[in-house]
Amino acid sequence: MTDSTQATQDESLYAQLGGEPAVNAAVDIFYRKVIADSRINTFFFGVDMAKQAAKQKAFLTMAFGGPHNYTGMDMRRGHARLVEMGLTDRHFDAVLEHLGNTLRELGVAEPLVTQVNDIAESTRTDVLGR
Numbered sequence: 001m002t003d004s005t006q007a008t009q010d011e012s013l014y015a016q017l018g019g020e021p022a023v024n025a026a027v028d029i030f031y032r033k034v035i036a037d038s039r040i041n042t043f044f045f046g047v048d049m050a051k052q053a054a055k056q057k058a059f060l061t062m063a064f065g066g067p068h069n070y071t072g073m074d075m076r077r078g079h080a081r082l083v084e085m086g087l088t089d090r091h092f093d094a095v096l097e098h099l100g101n102t103l104r105e106l107g108v109a110e111p112l113v114t115q116v117n118d119i120a121e122s123t124r125t126d127v128l129g130r
Contacts, residue, residue, distance in 0.1 A: 012065030013115055026102050027057045033098040040094045043082050063119050075126035083129040092124055
């Protein structure tokens with residue numbers, strides 16, 4: 001194993017993705033896709049999207065191994081209202097689709113897209129209140 005390979009393996013996913021600028025760009029593009037998607041955009045009607053994006057950026061930064069500045073609710077409580085509105089696996093899958101497509105659009109390597117998807121997938125049970 002070369003030193004550069006070891007350094008990459010030692011870097012957080014956050015760093016490998018490109019840090020704060022990459023997370024910020026991804027969240028902004030991601031929410032544009034979500035808001036344009038009639039399968040899921042109703043869950044965001046009346047939501048302050050600037051505030052939502054800021055929370056999502058802080059959450060993803062933490063989830064990907066970056067600085068921990070997330071102060072929002074846990075996934076179960078944070079999505080309980082959406083579950084009451086009918087949030088299902090179908091909606092969760094649409095979100096994952098947009099997340100993956102956003103990362104690919106930004107040129108993220110497929111192994112990193114898979115890591116991000118795995119992290120997002122690990123929240124499914126709590127997001128859907130099961």
